[in-house]
Amino acid sequence: MKQGLIGAFLFSVCMAASAQTPWPSYIGDLPRAVSESPVAAELPPQVAALAEDSTAPAEVAQWSGIWRGWACRTAGCDVKVAIRDLSATGATVTYVGASSLQTVVDEASGRFENDELQVTLKTGAKLVMRLRKDGDMELGIWRPETQLLSMGVLSRRPPAYVRRVEWLDTPFTENGKPVRLEMVIHRPEGDGPFPTLVMNHGSTGMGNRPEWFTLTWVSPEVSAFFVARGWQVVYPQRRGRGHSDGLYDEGFETDRSRYSCRASLSLPGAEHALADLEVAMAHIRQRSDVDAKRVVIGGVSRGGILAAAYAGLHPQEEVGVINFVGGWIGTGCPDAVKVNGELFKRAAAFPQPTLWLYGEADPYYPIAHSRGNFNVFQAAGGKGTFDVLMPPKGMDGHGTYTVQRLWGSAVDSYLGSLR
Known part of the structure; x- marks a missing residue:
C-alpha cells in the first residue's frame, strides 16, 4: 500500500567511507529533467548571466558556466549552479537550491579531485559534482561524508520536456x-x-x-x-x-x-x-x-x-x-x-x-x-x-x-x- 519513495523530500543512503565519493550505484540512471519545485532557484545577479569561460584551462573548461536542473525525489528541488574562476585545481562555485521547504544560496571555492568538483557548503555539507559523457552533470550533497542528502542532474542543454x-x-x-x-x-x-x-x-x-x-x-x-x-x-x-x-x-x-x-x-x-x-x-x-x-x-x-x-x-x-x-x-x-x-x-x-x-x-x-x-x-x-x-x-x-x-x-x- 505504499509508494515507498514518493513521500521523501530529502533522503539518505548510508555507505561505507572510501577514498572515492560514495555515489549510489543508480546515480547514472537519473535523467535530465525539469524541476518540479514551486519555488525557482535564482542565482545572484552578479553571476546569473555568466558565460562559459574561454580562458579556463583546457582540461577543466567544460565545467564553466551556468548549470540548471533538479535534485531531491521526484525533482522536488530546483537547482542552479554557476562555476567560474577556473584553474587546474579548482573553481568558484555559486550554488542555489530551492524547494517548497527552503531556499539555500551558497558560494565557496571548490577543488577538483578524482574527476569531481567538490565544495564544502556553509552548512558543513559537501556538494560534489561530476560530468557525464553526454556533457550533463551529476550532483550529490553529503553530510557527513557518507550520508547522501540529495542528488540530481544539471545541464547546460535545453530542458528535456x-x-x-x-x-x-x-x-x-x-x-x-x-x-x-x-x-x-x-x-x-x-x-x-x-x-x-x-x-x-x-x-x-x-x-x-x-x-x-x-x-x-x-x-x-x-x-x-x-x-x-x-x-x-x-x-x-x-x-x-x-x-x-x-x-x-x-x-x-x-x-x-x-x-x-x-x-x-x-x-x-x-x-x-x-x-x-x-x-x-x-x-x-x-x-x-x-x-x-x-x-x-x-x-x-x-x-x-x-x-x-x-x-x-x-x-x-x-x-x-x-x-x-x-x-x-x-x-x-x-x-x-x-x-x-x-x-x-x-x-x-x-x-x-x-x-x-x-x-x-x-x-x-x-x-x-x-x-x-x-x-x-x-x-x-x-x-x-x-x-x-x-x-x-x-x-x-x-x-x-x-x-x-x-x-x-x-x-x-x-x-x-x-x-
Missing part, C-alpha cells in the same frame, strides 16, 4: 466549496495531438505523515523516457494530494492515524480514488493535445493497481495499461490478498494485453504476492505480461520504476505492440 501545471474543475464539493484537481503535464514541444500516458501516483508510506500529502508527485524518469519518444505524460493529483483541493480519503483508519489494513475501510478508499480518476480521464480524453486513440493508463504502487482497475471498468477508453509495482495494501496487512485481488479482478475486463513490472525485494509487494495477484487477474480473463526487475545495489524493488534501463526495452516492445 515542456512542463505545465493545470487545474481541473470537478463535480465534487467539500464544505460548500468546489474541488479542483492539480494536473502536471510533461510534453514535447508543439501542440500535438500526442499519444498520452496518464500516470497515477501511489500513497505516502504508512499514511501517518500528513505533510507528505501536499507533495505533488511526478516521475522524471518516466517522463524523460516517454517524451523522448514523442509521448505526453499527464500526472493527475487526486483529492487532497499535491496541491489538489479536498480531503485525502483513500482508506484510513477511523482516526486518520494511518492507512487501514482492513478491507472494509481500504476498499472504499480505492473507490474514492477511482472517482477522481474518472473525472480526470474524462477531461484528458477530450483535450485537443491528446490523441484519444493512443491513450495508455499507468501508475506506480497504488497508482498501478488503480490504473489497472480503471481500465477494466472503462475497457474502451485506453489502448494499454502499464502497472509499476502495483498494489493497494502491502503484505504486512492480513487483508492484502483480498483487497488487491478484488481490485485486480476488475482489471480483467480490459480486453487488450497489459504490462506488469515488479521488482525483487519489494518490501510492500513481494514477487510471490504480486504473481498471485497476476494469477487472479488471468483467471478472471485478464491478459498481460509479468516482468520481474532486479533493482540496482542500494535500491529496493519498489523503486525500480525510477530506473529506465530496467524496464525500457519491455515498455518499448509493449508500446510497439499497441493497436
Whole structure:
C-alpha cells in the first residue's frame, strides 16, 4: 500500500567511507529533467548571466558556466549552479537550491579531485559534482561524508520536456466549496495531438505523515523516457494530494492515524480514488493535445493497481495499461490478498494485453504476492505480461520504476505492440 519513495523530500543512503565519493550505484540512471519545485532557484545577479569561460584551462573548461536542473525525489528541488574562476585545481562555485521547504544560496571555492568538483557548503555539507559523457552533470550533497542528502542532474542543454501545471474543475464539493484537481503535464514541444500516458501516483508510506500529502508527485524518469519518444505524460493529483483541493480519503483508519489494513475501510478508499480518476480521464480524453486513440493508463504502487482497475471498468477508453509495482495494501496487512485481488479482478475486463513490472525485494509487494495477484487477474480473463526487475545495489524493488534501463526495452516492445 505504499509508494515507498514518493513521500521523501530529502533522503539518505548510508555507505561505507572510501577514498572515492560514495555515489549510489543508480546515480547514472537519473535523467535530465525539469524541476518540479514551486519555488525557482535564482542565482545572484552578479553571476546569473555568466558565460562559459574561454580562458579556463583546457582540461577543466567544460565545467564553466551556468548549470540548471533538479535534485531531491521526484525533482522536488530546483537547482542552479554557476562555476567560474577556473584553474587546474579548482573553481568558484555559486550554488542555489530551492524547494517548497527552503531556499539555500551558497558560494565557496571548490577543488577538483578524482574527476569531481567538490565544495564544502556553509552548512558543513559537501556538494560534489561530476560530468557525464553526454556533457550533463551529476550532483550529490553529503553530510557527513557518507550520508547522501540529495542528488540530481544539471545541464547546460535545453530542458528535456515542456512542463505545465493545470487545474481541473470537478463535480465534487467539500464544505460548500468546489474541488479542483492539480494536473502536471510533461510534453514535447508543439501542440500535438500526442499519444498520452496518464500516470497515477501511489500513497505516502504508512499514511501517518500528513505533510507528505501536499507533495505533488511526478516521475522524471518516466517522463524523460516517454517524451523522448514523442509521448505526453499527464500526472493527475487526486483529492487532497499535491496541491489538489479536498480531503485525502483513500482508506484510513477511523482516526486518520494511518492507512487501514482492513478491507472494509481500504476498499472504499480505492473507490474514492477511482472517482477522481474518472473525472480526470474524462477531461484528458477530450483535450485537443491528446490523441484519444493512443491513450495508455499507468501508475506506480497504488497508482498501478488503480490504473489497472480503471481500465477494466472503462475497457474502451485506453489502448494499454502499464502497472509499476502495483498494489493497494502491502503484505504486512492480513487483508492484502483480498483487497488487491478484488481490485485486480476488475482489471480483467480490459480486453487488450497489459504490462506488469515488479521488482525483487519489494518490501510492500513481494514477487510471490504480486504473481498471485497476476494469477487472479488471468483467471478472471485478464491478459498481460509479468516482468520481474532486479533493482540496482542500494535500491529496493519498489523503486525500480525510477530506473529506465530496467524496464525500457519491455515498455518499448509493449508500446510497439499497441493497436
